[in-house]
Amino acid sequence: MPLTRLTDQFTILLRNSPEVKGARRRSVAAVGRLRRLLGTHGDRIVFLTGPGSRKARNLRRDPWMALSIAPVNDPFEPVIVRGRVAEWLEGDAAWEIVDQLSTKYTGVPYPRGQESVVVVIEPERQTVGVSCSGSCILWK
Numbered sequence: 001m002p003l004t005r006l007t008d009q010f011t012i013l014l015r016n017s018p019e020v021k022g023a024r025r026r027s028v029a030a031v032g033r034l035r036r037l038l039g040t041h042g043d044r045i046v047f048l049t050g051p052g053s054r055k056a057r058n059l060r061r062d063p064w065m066a067l068s069i070a071p072v073n074d075p076f077e078p079v080i081v082r083g084r085v086a087e088w089l090e091g092d093a094a095w096e097i098v099d100q101l102s103t104k105y106t107g108v109p110y111p112r113g114q115e116s117v118v119v120v121i122e123p124e125r126q127t128v129g130v131s132c133s134g135s136c137i138l139w140k
Contacts, residue, residue, distance in 0.1 A: 005043050007126055010069065010079045037101045037110070044086065045121040048098050048110075051090075056117065059085050065121055077129050086122035094118040 037048040045067065049055050059065065063085035070078035089097065095110075097118050102110035110116075 006040060006045070006081070006123060007079065007128070010081060010126065011040055037098060037105070039097075039101045039104065041097055041120065043123070045081065045083070045123065046089075046097055046101070046118050047121075048094075048101070048116050048118055051115055051117045056119070059119060060088075067121075080127045081121075081123045082125045083121045083123040085119055087120040089118040089120060 039046055064082075065085065066080060066082045068078045068080045070076075094117060095112075098116065099109040102108065
């Protein structure tokens, strides 16, 4: 599938949302919360993880991933981005992105105490909102 350009709504939510959830397709098992150094690099999504982490091992085995971000005040309007791992960055290329994200969130570069890789996700599809098709129950 061709690259999908990230919507402005996604990038605004990414900047302001306290939590982002990730999932893998085959197992639909949650990858976990990805708030730690998650951002964009051009039209791609990037995040930091350990090279031997469960998240990294799973993504190397099956590179498909979905991210969901919802506004705090409207959880039924999430932006869901589906895509695949396009690249794994290590060394100086990874640290450049990590330091940009860390400085954005904390004001200081990321500490170099542990080995890290940057996962680059190329988005393939985006959806906004939850579609109920008449099957939703609204609680009052």
